[in-house]
Amino acid sequence: MQEIYNKIYGDKVIWGVIISLALLSIPIVYVGTEQLALLRGGNFFYFVFKHAIILLGAFVIAYQVSKVNHGYLSRFSLVLMWISIPLLLYTMIAGHNVDDASRWIKIPFIGLSFQTSDFAKISLTIYLARVLSRKQGELHDFKKVLRYLFLPVVFICALVVKSDFSTAALIMGGCFILLFFGGVKISHFGIIFLALIVCFSIIIFTVPDVLQRLLTWVNRLKAYSDPLHPGNYQKNLAEASIYDGGALGLWFDILPGKYGQPPQAASDFIYATILRNYGIIGGIFTILMYLVLFFRSIKIARKCNKLFSVLLVIGLSSGLVLQAFSNMAVAVGVFPVTGQPLPMMSMGGTSLWFTAISIGIILTPVETLVRISMPWISAPHTRLLNPKFSIPVCKTSRYSDRAPLQ
Numbered sequence: 396m397q398e399i400y401n402k403i404y405g406d407k408v409i410w411g412v413i414i415s416l417a418l419l420s421i422p423i424v425y426v427g428t429e430q431l432a433l434l435r436g437g438n439f440f441y442f443v444f445k446h447a448i449i450l451l452g453a454f455v456i457a458y459q460v461s462k463v464n465h466g467y468l469s470r471f472s473l474v475l476m477w478i479s480i481p482l483l484l485y486t487m488i489a490g491h492n493v494d495d496a497s498r499w500i501k502i503p504f505i506g507l508s509f510q511t512s513d514f515a516k517i518s519l520t521i522y523l524a525r526v527l528s529r530k531q532g533e534l535h536d537f538k539k540v541l542r543y544l545f546l547p548v549v550f551i552c553a554l555v556v557k558s559d560f561s562t563a564a565l566i567m568g569g570c571f572i573l574l575f576f577g578g579v580k581i582s583h584f585g586i587i588f589l590a591l592i593v594c595f596s597i598i599i600f601t602v603p604d605v606l607q608r609l610l611t612w613v614n615r616l617k618a619y620s621d622p623l624h625p626g627n628y629q630k631n632l633a634e635a636s637i638y639d640g641g642a643l644g645l646w647f648d649i650l651p652g653k654y655g656q657p658p659q660a661a662s663d664f665i666y667a668t669i670l671r672n673y674g675i676i677g678g679i680f681t682i683l684m685y686l687v688l689f690f691r692s693i694k695i696a697r698k699c700n701k702l703f704s705v706l707l708v709i710g711l712s713s714g715l716v717l718q719a720f721s722n723m724a725v726a727v728g729v730f731p732v733t734g735q736p737l738p739m740m741s742m743g744g745t746s747l748w749f750t751a752i753s754i755g756i757i758l759t760p761v762e763t764l765v766r767i768s769m770p771w772i773s774a775p776h777t778r779l780l781n782p783k784f785s786i787p788v789c790k791t792s793r794y795s796d797r798a799p800l801q
Contacts, residue, residue: 404461405758406695412688413457413739413754417450419681420665420740427661427668428742442661446742453739453751460755465704468756472525475518476547482511483554509745512555512562516569516714517753519551523570524706527577531702534578537586544574545587561733565721569714576709636660636671643674661742663734666726681740685719688712692757704759711753 403410421443428442486500499508526543533539548570556563571584660668670678692712696705715738722737724730736743738750 404458406691408691409688409695409754409758412684412691413454416681416684416739417454419669419677420450420742421447423665423668423672423740424661424742426672427665429660431661442742446661449744449747450739453747456748456751457755457758460752461758463755463759465699465701465707465756465759468521468707469525469528469703472518472522476522479511479515479518479551480554483515483551486511487554487557509749510559510562512559512566513746513749515551515555516562516566517711517749517756519548519566519570520573520710520714521707522547523573523577524703524710527574527579527706528701528703531578534580537583540579540583541587544579545583548574549587549591559734561721561735565714565717565735569710569717572713572717573706573710577706636667643676645672645674662736663722663732663741664726665737665741666723670726682723685716685738689716695757708757711757715750715753 424446425439425443428439431442482500489500499510501508523544527534530539530543548567552563552567555566575581575584666678666681669681673680689712692708696708696712699705699708718735719738721730721733722735722741725733725735736746739747739754741747
């Protein structure tokens, strides 16, 4: 056992967090898939077995990705972006439709489908981390910040927003957090926000499809504000299931047979199912796990020896935590329905695997990063770190993530 423990790459606490979340999710998926199981003739173990297999694949992916040096991600960041753009365009044109939105494309021959926005989110984060690490001395120039940072973010979000507003909002929010910690001036954010409002207003009244999608968002907001709205039934069922569990939860009554759960009790509303079965204790434990994940990621970022790695870990961990709290806020009725899964818990397919990729990148051990960098120079500090912090960057190595400051 000790030998296996020593072979685990990266932060052991984060490994413990994701293992805990995965184990917690298995009985919840068993209970939450009750209605789906009844449609399959009462086979309650089918979805649990499928979820367990996908989780196992996610752990394998996270472990393998954790062995990939960040230097390689930096070098291929632009390639990943150029792959993301045609994938998103293809999804808009010929994507698989679910709930009047084209979000998925099917992988030929194997029958799996995945959301291209998941791939684009990781690619965009890697790209922004690389650009920020290489152009620290040019962040005062608004034209360059607009060209190399803001425009790629807006363009990717524009490709996503038509079919999935919540994902586009989370991508933009996570990227703006990364840009802020990377040193972009607050005044630049203000200009961009004003420009986005103007452009969005023009697009709404000139592009019919966008206007139609806007009406869908408006209807969701109406459903959120009106408990009796027909489109609000999932939210109402989620709140009913939380009330059914009470403060202490049902605990030993987690076997199938209890009705009144939302149809997506094992995916979009899995946090409501957690509260129903484990009560406030289970809800607080889940929140603490994501907070631990975030703060341990920050600790990893502070130990990284390259600015690219610092920003990459911040960007990916911020995105995961934003998604987690967005899902939980929907489940308890704070936010309108968004359709975001709870990372490493919600039943799903490839979304779990893309989450595992993000976690694997975060888990890349600091000692591996140090191994490829030898001579050092100091780089500008980011807002995450105190002004005395200097990030060593290899001056001559071809693996360096940024050019020396002039």
